[in-house]
Amino acid sequence: MKERSFVQRNKRxxxxxxxxxxxxxxxxxxxxxxxxxxxxxxxxxxxxxSQLRAFEKAGWVFQERxxxxxxxxxxxxxxxxxxxxxxxxxxGTNALTLQFKxxxxxxxxxxxxxxxxxxxxxxxxxxxxxxxxxxxDTAQGDAMDTADRVSNSGLVEFAEPELIEVTGPRSP
Amino acid sequence: MKWTxxxxxxxxxxTSVQSAVAVRPSDxxxxxxxxxxxxxxxFGGAVRDTSAGGRFGLxxxxxxxxxFERAGWLFVEPKPEVEGAxxxxxxxxxxxxxxxxxxxxxxxxxxxxxxxxxxxLDPEMPESEVKQRLKGDGLSVVRQLRFTPNTxxxxxLNRRPLPELLQAVQDxxxxxxxxxxxxxxxxxxxxxxxxxxxxxxxxxxxxxxxGTAGADIRAEQAWELTRGRGPDRPxxxxxxxxxxxxxxxxxxxxxxxGGSFQSGGFGSSTFVKYKPGATGFPDEAHxxxxxxxxxxxxxxxxxxxxxxxxxxxxxxxxxxxxxGTQTTLARAVAFAADPTREDSTSTAAAGADVIAxxxxxxxxxxxxxxxxxxxIRFAANQGRGGLGTPIFWAASxxxxxxxxxxxxxxxxVIAVGRSDHNDQADGSAFGPKLEFLAxxxxxxxxxxxxxxxxxxxxxFAAPLAAGVxxxxxxxxxxxxxxxxxxxxxETCDKVGGVTYNSQGHHNEYGHGRVNAARAVQ
Numbered sequence: 001m002k003e004r005s006f007v008q009r010n011k012r013x014x015x016x017x018x019x020x021x022x023x024x025x026x027x028x029x030x031x032x033x034x035x036x037x038x039x040x041x042x043x044x045x046x047x048x049x050s051q052l053r054a055f056e057k058a059g060w061v062f063q064e065r066x067x068x069x070x071x072x073x074x075x076x077x078x079x080x081x082x083x084x085x086x087x088x089x090x091x092g093t094n095a096l097t098l099q100f101k102x103x104x105x106x107x108x109x110x111x112x113x114x115x116x117x118x119x120x121x122x123x124x125x126x127x128x129x130x131x132x133x134x135x136x137d138t139a140q141g142d143a144m145d146t147a148d149r150v151s152n153s154g155l156v157e158f159a160e161p162e163l164i165e166v167t168g169p170r171s172p
Numbered sequence: 173m174k175w176t177x178x179x180x181x182x183x184x185x186x187t188s189v190q191s192a193v194a195v196r197p198s199d200x201x202x203x204x205x206x207x208x209x210x211x212x213x214x215f216g217g218a219v220r221d222t223s224a225g226g227r228f229g230l231x232x233x234x235x236x237x238x239x240f241e242r243a244g245w246l247f248v249e250p251k252p253e254v255e256g257a258x259x260x261x262x263x264x265x266x267x268x269x270x271x272x273x274x275x276x277x278x279x280x281x282x283x284x285x286x287x288x289x290x291x292x293l294d295p296e297m298p299e300s301e302v303k304q305r306l307k308g309d310g311l312s313v314v315r316q317l318r319f320t321p322n323t324x325x326x327x328x329l330n331r332r333p334l335p336e337l338l339q340a341v342q343d344x345x346x347x348x349x350x351x352x353x354x355x356x357x358x359x360x361x362x363x364x365x366x367x368x369x370x371x372x373x374x375x376x377x378x379x380x381x382x383g384t385a386g387a388d389i390r391a392e393q394a395w396e397l398t399r400g401r402g403p404d405r406p407x408x409x410x411x412x413x414x415x416x417x418x419x420x421x422x423x424x425x426x427x428x429x430g431g432s433f434q435s436g437g438f439g440s441s442t443f444v445k446y447k448p449g450a451t452g453f454p455d456e457a458h459x460x461x462x463x464x465x466x467x468x469x470x471x472x473x474x475x476x477x478x479x480x481x482x483x484x485x486x487x488x489x490x491x492x493x494x495x496g497t498q499t500t501l502a503r504a505v506a507f508a509a510d511p512t513r514e515d516s517t518s519t520a521a522a523g524a525d526v527i528a529x530x531x532x533x534x535x536x537x538x539x540x541x542x543x544x545x546x547x548i549r550f551a552a553n554q555g556r557g558g559l560g561t562p563i564f565w566a567a568s569x570x571x572x573x574x575x576x577x578x579x580x581x582x583x584x585v586i587a588v589g590r591s592d593h594n595d596q597a598d599g600s601a602f603g604p605k606l607e608f609l610a611x612x613x614x615x616x617x618x619x620x621x622x623x624x625x626x627x628x629x630x631x632f633a634a635p636l637a638a639g640v641x642x643x644x645x646x647x648x649x650x651x652x653x654x655x656x657x658x659x660x661x662e663t664c665d666k667v668g669g670v671t672y673n674s675q676g677h678h679n680e681y682g683h684g685r686v687n688a689a690r691a692v693q
Contacts, residue, residue, distance in 0.1 A: 058493035171629025
């Protein structure tokens with residue numbers, strides 16, 4: 001387990017990374033892939049079973065990092081597994097959302113982000129300078145590390161990692 | 173001018189409509205006049221409507237005005253002699269059968285004065301003494317009301333201001349009561365014919381389902397004025413959820429547009445435009461129920477109905493597998509307010525007037541990302557051509573401080589908690605950012621599979637309140653989102669038997685339970 005953090009709306013969000021686990025899309029991990037038998041127990045002390053079930057229902061499986069590497073096809077993407085406050089599971093992605101201080105074109109954005117190993121996935125049109133970007137060069141760190149570096153660059157209003165979380169109905 | 177008098181032991185205050193008096197022309201004058209404007213000119217000027225909502229003078233509802241006019245009354249800006257006559261009992265004006273003052277009550281209903289009072293004297297008092305007392309007090313008997321002893325309809329004998337006469341009579345100890353006879357529009361209460369309407373205590377709670385009569389949003393009274401169709405077009409409500417049965421028989425006639433954000437697995441999502449009638453839209457029971465709470469159709473021989481049954485509905489599905497990123501949710505909010513943000517073939521004018529969302533974790537904490545913050549601010553400030561789109565969001569279920577949920581406690585979000593059929597708060601997140609409650613416990617509405625069910629959650633209180641917001645906009649289409657929010661807040665019923673603070677707020681009840689009837693007045 002590793003303590004991690006990132007800045008979101010000028011506040012530092014703390015979370016734990018379960019470094020020995022990864023999440024894979026079931027279709028990428030192999031049709032009969034299942035979460036490791038002891039995974040629930042290992043995640044469960046902090047995480048309600050309903051969280052795990054929601055991810056599994058959405059097509060995710062949780063596996064040991066080493067076992068996943070050995071069993072899954074090379075092309076299978078692996079998501080980092082985090083636990084947020086209140087026992088909420090979150091999966092890491094390679095994407096950030098960010099807003100440049102200046103109104104940049106997609107081409108200009110790609111040029112500005114190139115030193116940070118990022119490229120634009122799409123622009124979001126409901127505010128100027130708003131982009132989803134992918135971290136394509138992970139040599140200098142994952143999306144959370146990159147978000148910190150881009151945030152400190154002076155180029156952006158914010159840069160935040162995208163996390164996959166349970167966002168379901170508000171009925172108990 | 174305010175007029176306060178006692179009615180069944182309680183003070184009632186009416187506000188006079190200074191700019192208008194009510195005239196009932198004589199039959200002769202009516203037959204003589206070549207046109208209605210000519211008839212009006214005999215007594216004064218025409219009263220002008222002062223807003224698009226068809227009100228005039230002191231917030232006089234157009235529907236009330238129409239009912240009185242149908243009954244033979246004219247509302248006029250009076251000539252001085254007509255105005256003077258209206259203020260005095262037994263005063264007469266040429267060609268008028270009656271000239272009276274116009275008041276409105278606390279609910280905005282018109283009340284027209286008469287020269288008549290109902291009075292009740294001591295039941296043991298002999299009839300001869302009763303008549304002597306009445307005469308001594310300047311009253312003549314019009315008729316005895318024989319269903320209870322010593323109760324009479326009486327009229328002033330002399331010219332006198334009605335409030336002064338009433339006060340003098342009410343001060344006399346030999347009257348058990350003395351009350352003015354005021355003309356009111358008393359119409360049949362509108363009641364939908366939907367077969368399951370009786371199960372929908374959220375709209376009209378008569379106490380027969382175990383709850384408390386009146387613990388509801390007063391929907392029937394509101395529907396007498398509007399059901400969600402504005403003067404030019406129906407108000408559009410966007411319901412954002414994991415999915416909904418857009419072809420549900422009680423919804424499909426209302427669904428005019430939509431879109432879904434279909435998950436691509438690793439956080440990305442693809443927008444797919446929805447055209448009414450198309451198949452393949454994500455279908456989730458929760459979203460179907462939410463959409464029904466806002467705008468299920470009325471009087472279609474099916475199920476019940478929603479709060480704004482003549483509104484248009486925009487279906488927005490995102491995170492269909494209930495797992496995803498806030499970026500997708502942000503795109504959904506922005507799309508609801510302005511479809512061009514995802515669909516270049518659409519127009520900004522086709523955006524929602526009201527947004528309802530009931531998604532989120534049920535625990536205490538939900539950190540708001542910058543991207544969702546921007547989308548919410550975009551909708552709330554730039555939606556509706558800059559008037560702002562009010563955004564109703566379900567507060568978390570559970571006894572948590574609402575501030576820990578940064579989405580529903582966002583300054584531009586109206587956080588809705590749930591109340592039960594006894595008007596009690598029922599375990600929603602609490603705190604200063606809780607806006608108000610709406611019924612959300614064992615409420616009845618549409619669910620997937622073209623079915624209906626009872627369900628509980630703040631999830632269902634939020635779209636119900638959004639439907640009420642749509643009713644307010646139907647009456648006031650030029651209002652800003654903030655005005656809608658304030659209107660709903662200030663017209664809440666202070667339920668729960670708790671003490672609200674000086675701003676009218678209570679941490680567990682917000683500003684109270686939504687009251688649609690008061691909100692649309």
